[in-house]
Amino acid sequence: MWQLAHANPTHRCRVSAQIHGRIPVISCGTKGAILIFMGIVVLTMKASVIEMFLAVPQINCDVKAGKIINPEFIVKCPAGCQDPKYCVYGTGVYASYSSVCGAAVHSGVLDNSGGKILVRKVAGQSGYKGSFSNGVQSLSLPRWRESFIVSESKPQKGVTYPSTLTYSSSKSPDAKAGKCETTKAYPRPSAPGTTAQPVTLMQVLAMPAAEVNHATLPKPFPFVASATSSPRPQPLGHRSWEMGIQKQDSPGAAFQEPMGTDVSFGFIPKEELSTQSSEPVSQGDPNCKVDLSFLIDGSSGIGKRRFQIQKQFLADIAQTLDIGPAGPLMGVVQYGDNPATQFNLKTHMNSQDLKTAIEKITQRGGLSNVGRAISFVTKTFFSKANGNRGGAPNVAVVLVDGWPTDKVEEASRLARESGINIFFITVEAAAENEKQHVMEPSFANKAVCRTNGFYSFNVPSWLGLSKTMQPLMKRVCDTDRLACSKTCLNSADIGFVIDGSSSVGTGNFRTVLQFVANLSKEFEISDTDTRIGAVQYTYEQRLEFGFDKYSTKPDILNAIKRVGYWSGGTSTGAAIHYALEQLFKKSKPNKRKLMILITDGRSYDDVRIPAMAAHQKGVITYAIGVAWAAQDELEIIATHPARDHSFFVDEFDNLYKSVPRIIQNICTEFNAQPRN
Numbered sequence: 001m002w003q004l005a006h007a008n009p010t011h012r013c014r015v016s017a018q019i020h021g022r023i024p025v026i027s028c029g030t031k032g033a034i035l036i037f038m039g040i041v042v043l044t045m046k047a048s049v050i051e052m053f054l055a056v057p058q059i060n061c062d063v064k065a066g067k068i069i070n071p072e073f074i075v076k077c078p079a080g081c082q083d084p085k086y087c088v089y090g091t092g093v094y095a096s097y098s099s100v101c102g103a104a105v106h107s108g109v110l111d112n113s114g115g116k117i118l119v120r121k122v123a124g125q126s127g128y129k130g131s132f133s134n135g136v137q138s139l140s141l142p143r144w145r146e147s148f149i150v151s152e153s154k155p156q157k158g159v160t161y162p163s164t165l166t167y168s169s170s171k172s173p174d175a176k177a178g179k180c181e182t183t184k185a186y187p188r189p190s191a192p193g194t195t196a197q198p199v200t201l202m203q204v205l206a207m208p209a210a211e212v213n214h215a216t217l218p219k220p221f222p223f224v225a226s227a228t229s230s231p232r233p234q235p236l237g238h239r240s241w242e243m244g245i246q247k248q249d250s251p252g253a254a255f256q257e258p259m260g261t262d263v264s265f266g267f268i269p270k271e272e273l274s275t276q277s278s279e280p281v282s283q284g285d286p287n288c289k290v291d292l293s294f295l296i297d298g299s300s301g302i303g304k305r306r307f308q309i310q311k312q313f314l315a316d317i318a319q320t321l322d323i324g325p326a327g328p329l330m331g332v333v334q335y336g337d338n339p340a341t342q343f344n345l346k347t348h349m350n351s352q353d354l355k356t357a358i359e360k361i362t363q364r365g366g367l368s369n370v371g372r373a374i375s376f377v378t379k380t381f382f383s384k385a386n387g388n389r390g391g392a393p394n395v396a397v398v399l400v401d402g403w404p405t406d407k408v409e410e411a412s413r414l415a416r417e418s419g420i421n422i423f424f425i426t427v428e429a430a431a432e433n434e435k436q437h438v439m440e441p442s443f444a445n446k447a448v449c450r451t452n453g454f455y456s457f458n459v460p461s462w463l464g465l466s467k468t469m470q471p472l473m474k475r476v477c478d479t480d481r482l483a484c485s486k487t488c489l490n491s492a493d494i495g496f497v498i499d500g501s502s503s504v505g506t507g508n509f510r511t512v513l514q515f516v517a518n519l520s521k522e523f524e525i526s527d528t529d530t531r532i533g534a535v536q537y538t539y540e541q542r543l544e545f546g547f548d549k550y551s552t553k554p555d556i557l558n559a560i561k562r563v564g565y566w567s568g569g570t571s572t573g574a575a576i577h578y579a580l581e582q583l584f585k586k587s588k589p590n591k592r593k594l595m596i597l598i599t600d601g602r603s604y605d606d607v608r609i610p611a612m613a614a615h616q617k618g619v620i621t622y623a624i625g626v627a628w629a630a631q632d633e634l635e636i637i638a639t640h641p642a643r644d645h646s647f648f649v650d651e652f653d654n655l656y657k658s659v660p661r662i663i664q665n666i667c668t669e670f671n672a673q674p675r676n
């Protein structure tokens with residue numbers, strides 16, 4: 001649909017494209033001719049340059065796929081595109097907001113020495129997942145208008161690839177190339193007078209440790225920069241996020257972005273633009289969905305200067321994490337004699353507001369009652385009213401100057417048992433001659449759920465605190481490793497296997513469903529917490545709903561209520577086999593697999609082999625028998641020891657009595673298991 005400009009050896013500028021009758025505006029660059037057609041820039045180049053590259057256009061590392069209009073093309077990438085400043089979003093399929101050459105390196109098609117690649121545009125995705133691959137850290141993005149894939153440059157027969165590329169023009173104000181936009185926020189131009197520099201968590205994580213300290217952290221995000229924010233000079237030695245603009249003079253580059261034209265912001269799809277308003281638009285980094293609380297030391301002993309460093313540390317974290325309702329949320333509790341919530345999880349739901357609020361915190365003074373603060377966080381801070389989302393791991397990061405003035409072990413244990421992951425950062429620990437004053441020796445080890453160093457940091461000096469930011473954020477965002485937040489109520493895939501045989505009868509079947517609902521109610525239900533599935537069986541089996549069908553408690557309870565009574569025979573063995581295949585095969589590896597089978601009679605088929613298969617597959621099986629159910633059979637079905645996993649009640653109306661015992665057994669067993 002687009003006609004491309006052909007190179008002309010004698011003229012630098014010429015119009016050779018007719019684009020929907022729009023009036024061409026012509027301008028000429030020094031190296032190539034640039035033709036701007038009201039939104040479309042066609043770059044041409046000298047024939048000599050084409051010959052040099054055998055008609056394969058060359059681009060710089062920083063060129064984003066979205067800038068190029070051609071749906072499919074071969075380009076040559078220069079060497080050096082592995083640099084983190086060439087931002088890449090996605091894995092395999094990349095948002096067209098990514099550097100073409102950077103994505104090629106990430107996908108393994110290209111190495112850092114450059115070369116030719118084949119690029120094909122594909123449809124926009126509703127989500128892009130970042131990953132580390134071939135030396136490139138790609139970022140996540142929730143959605144983008146267009147994507148592309150990269151493959152080796154093997155021209156397909158019959159396809160002519162463009163010898164020049166068509167670029168979309170951009171009209172946005174100045175923005176520097178060579179910086180990655182924050183993962184969830186759609187970039188918009190910085191407010192006048194700010195030296196806003198976005199930074200993403202992954203960028204920070206990709207930076208060498210020595211560079212991550214608050215002296216070098218890029219300052220406010222552009223998407224939250226307000227017109228009233230004052231300019232903040234970049235400190236000397238600031239890491240240059242702007243190296244990418246050297247492209248003007250890169251030798252051999254056939255195409256130059258027109259000077260003064262924005263590379264980063266030029267390609268912002270309309271739908272993204274329309275979501276921008278004065279409100280920040282970030283939904284937060286979904287790869288770091290945690291409910292975070294920072295317990296900061298406001299005791300008198302810490303002093304003004306160190307309190308200030310602590311605040312700066314928090315502010316840097318608030319800024320670096322992409323805070324938002326679909327990502328991390330963060331609240332702060334300051335402790336002294338008593339703890340006080342500075343703000344809860346939902347007070348400030350974006351990085352900039354949070355950072356501003358942190359800067360306004362004033363020191364409370366008093367003792368350093370950390371244990372009391374941890375109890376407070378368990379009881380109060382992580383309540384639903386304070387914004388606890390339920391589906392996100394709870395993390396408490398405790399900063400301690402020196403040592404606490406009370407004990408932390410018991411309070412921490414209770415916190416952990418309620419599902420809170422506790423991280424301890426101890427700064428300027430007691431020196432040898434001070435150890436006698438420490439009330440609880442090795443308090444940090446007593447507070448955390450594992451003493452392998454994952455949950456604790458020991459920082460010799462407040463000046464070195466910022467160095468913990470990078471590893472701390474990596475750990476708190478690594479939700480799979482936050483084992484302390486796994487409880488018996490939020491960690492399972494529970495499959496109910498319900499006998500729908502004729503002997504049960506309609507009324508009793510309702511009671512059975514009530515029982516299933518009552519058991520389900522006890523658990524924390526969400527995609528990331530406990531999930532529920534159900535199978536009904538007679539001679540036959542049917543999947544009522546799988547684990548991924550519903551992700552909220554009300555939906556689950558409704559679905560249970562809607563299960564229709566089937567009526568028929570009783571093939572319990574076949575039903576167990578079916579549940580393994582249809583339900584538990586789709587369980588996630590990190591979930592505990594619980595099968596709860598309810599039957600009112602002896603099975604027509606043999607249950608031994610299917611039951612053994614369930615046990616071998618790690619499916620913890622509870623057998624609940626009513627009325628005519630055979631106890632010996634229940635014991636075969638149940639996981640060993642059978643007395644903890646099989647229950648018998650003489651009539652359906654007594655089923656409700658076993659609910660608390662079943663839950664208790666599930667939790668007792670969970671707690672008895674070694675956890676990480």
Ligand SMILES: *[C@@H]1O[C@H](CO)[C@@H](O)[C@H](O)[C@H]1NC(C)=O
Pocket residue numbers: 511512514515518655656657659
């Ligand atoms: C389910 O819970 C309700 C409300 O607590 C109770 O009235 C009912 O007896 C229970 N039924 C069963 C079968 O557990």
